[in-house]
Amino acid sequence: ETGVTQSPTHLIKTRGQQVTLRCSSQSGHNTVSWYQQALGQGPQFIFQYYREEENGRGNFPPRFSGLQFPNYSSELNVNALELDDSALYLCASSSQGMLAGYNEQFFGPGTRLTVL
């Protein structure tokens, strides 16, 4: 069973640039969630994709956007990068339809983004 993978591992961008982060979900999972984890903080929910549709969004501006593909892999795109976007970006996959309230999310290793 292949786990959640993310690419790239590290990325350095400058303010104003655009970035695309990628996530491959665990085999059999149809839902991908993205989280931003600033240094010294807990992860913050960005959005979730289920069957290629956005299925819930956190308090992030529209310059954070995403996609999910038919194979359930996903991309996170961030436009007009700001210094505060520097963080670890975590992707988590899960399978909808499990018991209500218990929907274990399996996390990838993350992409560490630095904005200069």
Added chain:
Amino acid sequence: AQKITQTQPGMFVQEKEAVTLDCTYDTSDPSYGLFWYKQPSSGEMIFLIYQGSYDQQNATEGRYSLNFQKARKSANLVISASQLGDSAMYFCAMRETGFQKLVFGTGTRLLVSP
């Protein structure tokens, strides 16, 4: 709004001893789930244990147990027989039924000494 509070920025424990990491939560939803994750320095969030709001018994997973006190809205993680490999950040998180997101606390850094 959901909120998770972890008041211990750091905890120290000696190898083979037990340690309790505190977590309190706030929600108005009667149905919710509580999770604990471990985050080593590599960054990956590793699922440890889950407790549902309607579960009658405290969850246990090997050396991990969750001390669930619903009236106090607390969900403390107990690690028995600590090992050096337990040194990491530990996050408590909550998910309300019907909502897709996990809400995390600020974490507790655990250091296990020989």
